[in-house]
Amino acid sequence: MQSSQWTSDLHWVREGKQDRSRKTQAKLLDAAEDLFAEHGIDGATMADIAAAAGCSIGAFYHHYRDKRALQFALFDRYATMFEKTNRIALDPARWEGARIADIVQSYVQVSIENDRMRPGQRRAATELGRVEPEIRSHVLKLRAMMDTGIRELLLARSDEIGHSDPELAISFVLDQLGSMIRTRVHEPEMPTRFASQPDEQFFAETVRSVCAYLQVDPPSH
Amino acid sequence: MQSSQWTSDLHWVREGKQDRSRKTQAKLLDAAEDLFAEHGIDGATMADIAAAAGCSIGAFYHHYRDKRALQFALFDRYATMFEKTNRIALDPARWEGARIADIVQSYVQVSIENDRMRPGQRRAATELGRVEPEIRSHVLKLRAMMDTGIRELLLARSDEIGHSDPELAISFVLDQLGSMIRTRVHEPEMPTRFASQPDEQFFAETVRSVCAYLQVDPPSH
DNA sequence: ATTATCTATAGATCTATAGATAATGC
DNA sequence: ATTATCTATAGATCTATAGATAATGC
Numbered sequence: 001m002q003s004s005q006w007t008s009d010l011h012w013v014r015e016g017k018q019d020r021s022r023k024t025q026a027k028l029l030d031a032a033e034d035l036f037a038e039h040g041i042d043g044a045t046m047a048d049i050a051a052a053a054g055c056s057i058g059a060f061y062h063h064y065r066d067k068r069a070l071q072f073a074l075f076d077r078y079a080t081m082f083e084k085t086n087r088i089a090l091d092p093a094r095w096e097g098a099r100i101a102d103i104v105q106s107y108v109q110v111s112i113e114n115d116r117m118r119p120g121q122r123r124a125a126t127e128l129g130r131v132e133p134e135i136r137s138h139v140l141k142l143r144a145m146m147d148t149g150i151r152e153l154l155l156a157r158s159d160e161i162g163h164s165d166p167e168l169a170i171s172f173v174l175d176q177l178g179s180m181i182r183t184r185v186h187e188p189e190m191p192t193r194f195a196s197q198p199d200e201q202f203f204a205e206t207v208r209s210v211c212a213y214l215q216v217d218p219p220s221h
Numbered sequence: 222m223q224s225s226q227w228t229s230d231l232h233w234v235r236e237g238k239q240d241r242s243r244k245t246q247a248k249l250l251d252a253a254e255d256l257f258a259e260h261g262i263d264g265a266t267m268a269d270i271a272a273a274a275g276c277s278i279g280a281f282y283h284h285y286r287d288k289r290a291l292q293f294a295l296f297d298r299y300a301t302m303f304e305k306t307n308r309i310a311l312d313p314a315r316w317e318g319a320r321i322a323d324i325v326q327s328y329v330q331v332s333i334e335n336d337r338m339r340p341g342q343r344r345a346a347t348e349l350g351r352v353e354p355e356i357r358s359h360v361l362k363l364r365a366m367m368d369t370g371i372r373e374l375l376l377a378r379s380d381e382i383g384h385s386d387p388e389l390a391i392s393f394v395l396d397q398l399g400s401m402i403r404t405r406v407h408e409p410e411m412p413t414r415f416a417s418q419p420d421e422q423f424f425a426e427t428v429r430s431v432c433a434y435l436q437v438d439p440p441s442h
Numbered sequence: 443a444t445t446a447t448c449t450a451t452a453g454a455t456c457t458a459t460a461g462a463t464a465a466t467g468c
Numbered sequence: 469a470t471t472a473t474c475t476a477t478a479g480a481t482c483t484a485t486a487g488a489t490a491a492t493g494c
Contacts, residue, residue, distance in 0.1 A: 017471060018466060024472080042263045045456060059473050061458060126410065143411045171415040172426045178413070179404035180397060187408075189347065190364045192399070194392040205393045212433035238445060239492060245446080266482060280447050282484060 012069030014062065025063050027053040029077060032070050037120030041071065041127055071128050075135050078121045082142055085114060090149030092156075100157050101219040105207045107150060108177060112199060115185040123186055147174060162215025173210050180206065233290030235283065246284050248274040250298060253291050258341030262292065262348055292349050296356050299342045303363055306335060311370030313377075321378050322440040326428045328371060329398060333420060336406040344407055368395060383436025394431050401427060 016022055031052035035044035046067060050057045064070045088094075089110055095103055115122055129136035154170045163169035184202060188195050194202075211218050237243055252273035256265035267288060271278045285291045309315075310331055316324055336343055350357035375391045384390035405423060409416050415423075432439050 020466080020472065040261070040263070042261070046458080047456080055472095056474050057458080058460095058475075062472060067457070140411050147413065168415075168418075168422075168426070171413070171418075172430070175404070175413050175415040176397070176401060176430065178410075179400045182410070183396070183400040183403070189399075189403070190361050192368065192392070192396050194389075194396040197389075197392075201389075205389070209393070209397065209430065209434040212436070213430040215433070241446065241492080267484080268482080276446095277448050278484080279449075279486095283446060288483070 012065055012072045014064070016063070021063065024053070024055055024059060025073075027055070028060060028063065028070065029074055032074055033118070033120040033124055036071075036074070036124040036127065041124075041131065068132070071132065072135070075125055075128050075138070078125045079138060079142060081121075083145070086142075086146045086149060090146070090153065092153065095153055099220065100154060100160050100214065100216045101207060101211050103150070103153050103157075104173075104177070104210050105203065105219050108181065108203055108206050111177075111181045112185060112202075115181070119185070150174065160214075160216045163213065166214075169214055173214065177206070177210070233286055233293045235285070237284070242284065245274070245276055245280060246294075248276070249281060249284065249291065250295055253295055254339070254341040254345055257292075257295070257345040257348065262288075262345075262352065289353070292353065293356070296346055296349050296359070299346045300359060300363060302342075304366070307363075307367045307370060311367070311374065313374065316374055320441065321375055321381050321435065321437045322428060322432050324371070324374055324378075325394075325398070325431050326424065326440050329402065329424055329427050332398075332402045333406060333423075336402070340406070371395065381435075381437045384434065387435075390435055394435065398427070398431070 013025065014021070016025065028049065031049050032044065035048055035052060038044075039048075046057050046060060049070075050060050053060075060070075064073065089107075125135070125139060129139040151170055151174060154173075155167065158166040161169060183189070184195065194205075207219060234246065235242070237246065249270065252270050253265065256269055256273060259265075260269075267278050267281060270291075271281050274281075281291075285294065310328075346356070346360060350360040372391055372395060375394075376388065379387040382390060404410070405416065415426075428440060
């Protein structure tokens, strides 16, 4: 039966019957992640991807229906990881007794470290979102989930905030942090003076800036 | 003589002898700027660009040697405007007697407004820089020029700053502002709560944040 | 008479397929 | 016996050119 050649929920990848399958599929995903991030989706040809994965173009099309299917599979892997990481990191129980400055500091550190580990993933996901509406709406949902999670951690501590409009101030800070983290890890458009400083300095000044703006106490330690 | 078909200093564009030439060339640049910004360089085909400019592919190749030449010409137009704007805006005489908060506020406002006027230019220039090393180094030079200009305006007013390391703090603030302006105008990855606020609110909170961090007085009016 | 534009298409490049060959595991 | 891989190539798309036609301005 032709129609079940592709798995049901992930209808873009063939369900392999041999061990080789999984390995080849993973290698193709890794190769695509790197090449998409570096050259963009259109800039990475199937020949490039197959070569980087150490297999042939024919082998690729045995596993994935087409280039687009690879994009979906790649995003699927990213989304799963992203959701899991956030579910753990943003669990309110985890932050029992913590103050705003501690949460912000940890948020900045963890975000930077996560993004650095797999530099290709986020850029690939973002670029996919630009082309594939289905992926775009999923990306937005994931980011909104993270945004809501951290927002509520901070909102629950509004009484620490000296800024006259705590809710507005929190929204501003979240945008500010998101923007700066993205720039530092993914799109350092130019080697500015501060970009060349070590991460520790970036953490310190970022937290300092947020605390000064919100008018909350600096981190405890 | 074949070699002088292209003008000497801008060796990628033909020097037109009729009025039509200038018009067609300008229309092609405008079309390319929009399409490059929207679909990326590879995503915009010569057929698209010619159609958007209201001429044929053949007409395009009469004026520009190839697609790459169009990129250089486009960047040239951007660079000229960018440099002129900055030379005026960052003239120390213009800021005689101004305080840090006033300079920062004006910088944010002018940057946002300039970028909004021609939304395609910066994105096109940035993407060109990714592919063309010659353009990349020129982009870096332009940005460094702007960075130095505003840095010196602020450094000259170091005595207003309460932050313990004024030079470091200025570097941090410039990165922060650059990142936030870019995100707001060019790469609003997702419709966050704060992104939907009007520009005035963005200006106000941004300036407030910078003043709190630097420990300087708020803007005068 | 020169300059600019158009149509049609050659040549290059990339995606995806067809058909043959090799490896796996019951 | 089935599954996975490879080589070779058809078909689509895009850049750039060739040659013919139209507009400009001396």
